[in-house]
Amino acid sequence: MGRRKLCGIAAAGGMFLLTGCSGIFGDGTAEPIQSMKIGICTYDQFDTFIGTLVEEFKEEARQKEQETGVTITVEVVGAGGKQNIQNDQVESLINNGCDILLVNQVDRTDTTMVIDKAKNADIPVIFFNRELVREDLERWEKLYYVGVKTLESGVMQGEIVVDLCSGEQGIAPYDKNGDGRLQYVMLEGEAGHQDALIRTEYAVNTITNAGIRLTKLDNEIANWSRAQAQTKMNQWLEEFGDRIELVLANNDDMALGAIDAWKESGKPYMPVVVGVDGTEAALDAMREGTLAGTVVNDTEGQARGMMELAYSLYFQTPLPDDIELEEDTYIRLPHTVVTAEMLQDLE
Incomplete structure (x- = not known):
């Protein structure tokens, strides 16, 4: 006992x-x-x-x-x-x-x-x-x-991307510059937070272990905040523009902040955006087609x-x-x- x-x-x-x-x-x-x-x-x-x-x-x-x-x-x-x-x-x-x-x-x-x-x-x-x-x-x-089970969320987030790229065309629909790689940015939740560290590591590892080649453009701490993520994404849009093909966010609020910035930019092409938590706002974003997927945190x-x-x-x-x-x-x-x-x- x-x-x-x-x-x-x-x-x-x-x-x-x-x-x-x-x-x-x-x-x-x-x-x-x-x-x-x-x-x-x-x-x-x-x-x-x-x-x-x-x-x-x-x-x-x-x-x-x-x-x-x-x-x-x-x-x-x-x-x-x-x-x-x-x-x-x-x-x-x-x-x-x-x-x-x-x-x-x-x-x-x-x-x-x-x-x-x-x-x-x-x-x-x-x-x-x-x-x-x-x-x-x-x-x-x-x-x-x-x-x-923290590790699951990172693995499953990566699996969402892998599944999107598992069709006959592979990554082609999302590889806008045709270089055979997905250029991505990472929105991290919080410095030193276990969930942020594990989600960041395992999402990327899951994607690359499936044979999908990635190129990281940048990663930033946004403290789980939609507003902070929007600010970070605005900066990336100024720097990288349409080179961004994938956005990985440690939670849904930050994923939605990235989407907010992209909407305001007026750019016609929306990258693949994936979050974690399964909030109602995230489900609404999936219904409108701006969020590719999320991992429900029960x-x-x-x-x-x-x-x-x-x-x-x-x-x-x-x-x-x-x-x-x-x-x-x-x-x-x-x-x-x-x-x-x-x-x-x-x-």
Whole structure:
């Protein structure tokens, strides 16, 4: 059995005895807790994907309330990309009586303050979306992570491009200058962010390993931002113009920023643009034919995993059978590829 195996203590009639109590019945038996409070700290409240994930979590909390009769209060704060602000927010949520913390860490390499504050208050932390280094997650037994299988997103993004070029004409429809290569630019999410690093590396490797020759024109950090990506793309359009044949973006917002810039430029030829996340705005762009494809980052599945794990930790009940806690620490969800052609077939 793992050191943090979640288990319930079976009582008569198949019920679970909760270790925390809000009071005592007249006969001396424990009165089960009827409420829990969850604090959510996001790295940036204006991030499209994170905002969607938080809304999905709130819906999961509402459903859990209906299923169990337990009142679940959710308090959400955003740090605006500043780790020192997030540290203060964690302390505030602890002081406000939160029973479980869900933290979308600003700086995944600077976790000491968050972990120490939670540990001192004996409040479990579920980190999400931004995976900590293993050594930090091993610092205390009440630290967990919910996210996706990061490597998949980069591989699948590359596969979208490979599939586009797998027809009889190969890369010819996209190789506008006819040099037998695809000239590309890369919009990276954030310096040092694990997802950005892995998506960048594996997207390119997947394409080249399939025998498609690439020439990198440039790569830039755009911090997951549509506006920043649009600015970067405007600069590239000035420098490279129609030489750009492929745009790889670490997330959908940056892919959409590149599309925004191209639309404003008035250029007749749109390069192949591929994103990651599967946001509604990205699906709309695929419907209009400007985004070639995306890799769906399962917000619903992650939100459910976070809610079920939080509930299980607080009430010491088992996780549902279909949710696996890997190494007693990790819940990981798979990605799904969606292309414009697939979307048309579905609709």
